[in-house]
Amino acid sequence: MTLSRTLCFIATLSLCLSLLNTAQANPFTDAEDAVKYRQQALSMMRDNFGIMSAMARGDRDYDAEQFKQRAKAVYHLSYIPWDAFQGVGERVTENSDALPVIWENWSDFESRISNFQQAVQELVEAADSGNMREIRPKFMTVARNCQQCHQGYRAD
Amino acid sequence: MKVQVWDGFIRGFHWLLLVTFAGLWYTGGNIDFIDQHELLGLFMLALLLTRIMWGFVGSESARFSTFVKGPVSVWRYLRDKSATTPLTHNPIGAWSVIALLTLLLAQALTGLFTDDAIFYQGPLASWVDNDVNRLLTRYHKQIIDGILILVAIHIVAIFVYRIRGTALTWTMVSGKRQTSEPLAQPKLVHGAWGYGLLAVNCLWIYLWLG
Ligand code: HEM
Numbered sequence: 001m002t003l004s005r006t007l008c009f010i011a012t013l014s015l016c017l018s019l020l021n022t023a024q025a026n027p028f029t030d031a032e033d034a035v036k037y038r039q040q041a042l043s044m045m046r047d048n049f050g051i052m053s054a055m056a057r058g059d060r061d062y063d064a065e066q067f068k069q070r071a072k073a074v075y076h077l078s079y080i081p082w083d084a085f086q087g088v089g090e091r092v093t094e095n096s097d098a099l100p101v102i103w104e105n106w107s108d109f110e111s112r113i114s115n116f117q118q119a120v121q122e123l124v125e126a127a128d129s130g131n132m133r134e135i136r137p138k139f140m141t142v143a144r145n146c147q148q149c150h151q152g153y154r155a156d
Numbered sequence: 157m158k159v160q161v162w163d164g165f166i167r168g169f170h171w172l173l174l175v176t177f178a179g180l181w182y183t184g185g186n187i188d189f190i191d192q193h194e195l196l197g198l199f200m201l202a203l204l205l206t207r208i209m210w211g212f213v214g215s216e217s218a219r220f221s222t223f224v225k226g227p228v229s230v231w232r233y234l235r236d237k238s239a240t241t242p243l244t245h246n247p248i249g250a251w252s253v254i255a256l257l258t259l260l261l262a263q264a265l266t267g268l269f270t271d272d273a274i275f276y277q278g279p280l281a282s283w284v285d286n287d288v289n290r291l292l293t294r295y296h297k298q299i300i301d302g303i304l305i306l307v308a309i310h311i312v313a314i315f316v317y318r319i320r321g322t323a324l325t326w327t328m329v330s331g332k333r334q335t336s337e338p339l340a341q342p343k344l345v346h347g348a349w350g351y352g353l354l355a356v357n358c359l360w361i362y363l364w365l366g
Contacts, residue, residue, distance in 0.1 A: 140187065150274070
C-alpha cells in the first residue's frame with residue numbers, strides 16, 4: 001500500500017467515523033419515535049430481568065445457561081435506550097414517563113447509566129460462576145440501580 | 157364498675173394489626189424485602205377480612221351496627237358529648253375506624269395488582285392491563301400517606317384521652333373498661349371463633365395468592 005493510498009484510507013475512515021458520531025447523537029427526527037424506542041428497549045430489559053428475578057427469588061428453577069443468556073441480553077440492552085434521551089428525545093412527550101429533571105441533571109443521569117452498566121457487567125461475570133449465592137448480591141445491586149434511577153427520573 | 161367490652165379476638169386483632177402494619181411500612185418499597193412485604197400484605201388482607209366479618213357476626217361491641225351512627229347522631233354527639241355514653245367508639249371515633257379499615261383494605265387490594273417495572277408483579281397483576289397496573293401501583297404509594305395521617309390522629313386522640321384520665325391502651329389489652337356510668341354488659345362471642353375465622357381466611361388467601 002502506497003503512502004498516499006494509506007492516507008486516503010485514513011481520511012475516509014475518519015470522515016465516516018465523524019459522520020457516525022454526529023448521527024449517533026441524534027438518531028431520531030420525531031420525539032415520539034425516540035420515546036417509543038427507549039421504552040421498548042427498557043421493557044425488553046425488564047422482561048429479561050423478570051425471568052432472572054424469578055430464578056434469583058426461587059419462584060422458578062435456576063437454570064444457569066438461561067440465566068447467563070438473560071444477563072447478557074440485559075448487558076447489551078443496558079447500552080441501548082440512552083441515546084434516545086438526547087436530540088429530539090429531550091422533549092417531554094405525552095407518552096413518556098421521563099421527568100424533565102433528567103436534562104437538568106444530565107451529568108448525574110449519565111453517571112447513573114455508567115454505574116448501571118458496570119453493575120450489569122459484574123452480574124454477567126458472576127453468572128458464569130453458576131452459583132446463585134454469588135449471583136444474588138450482584139443481581140440485587142443491578143435491581144437497586146434500576147430502582148434508584150426510576151425514583152429520581154421516572155414518574156410513578 | 158368494670159365492663160368487659162372487647163373480646164379476645166378484637167384485642168389480638170388490634171395488636172396483630174399494629175405489628176403487621178409496622179412490618180409492611182418497613183418492608184414496602186424496599187426491594188430486598190419484597191417477598192416478605194407480599195407475605196405480610198396477604199396476612200394483612202386476611203386480618204382485615206376477618207375483622208370485617210367479625211363486625212357482622214362477632215361480639216355485640218365489635219359489630220358495626222353497634223357503633224356506626226348516622227350524621228344526626230354524630231351531630232348530636234358533637235353538640236353535647238356527655239349526653240350519651242357509647243359502649244365502645246363514640247360516633248366520631250367510629251367513622252375513623254371505618255376510614256382506617258377502608259384505607260387499609262384499599263392498600264392491601266391495590267398491592268395485589270402492583271407492578272414495580274423492575275422485577276416484581278403482584279399476584280393478580282396479570283388480571284388487568286399495564287395502565288391499570290401503573291395506576292394501582294401509584295395509588296398504593298399514595299394511600300399509605302392517608303393511612304399514616306389517620307394513624308397519627310388515632311395516637312394523638314389516645315394521648316388526649318390519657319391526659320383526661322381515660323386509659324384506652326390498657327382497655328385494648330385487658331378488654332375491660334372502667335366506667336362510673338351504668339353500662340350494660342355487651343354480648344360477647346368467644347374470641348376463639350374469631351381466630352378460627354382468621355385461620356380459614358389465611359389458608360384460602362395463601363393457597364390462592366401466596
Ligand atoms: C395493608 C397492606 C399494605 C401496606 C400497609 C403496604 C405498604 C406499602 C408501602 C408503605 C410501600 C412503599 C410505597 C412507596 O415506596 O412510596 C409499599 C410498596 C409496595 N407494596 Fe405494599 N403494602 C400493603 C400490601 C401489599 C400487598 C398485598 C402487596 C402485593 C401482594 C404489596 C406490594 C407492594 C409493592 C410491589 C410495592 C413497591 C411498589 C413500587 O415501588 O413500585 N403491598 N407498600
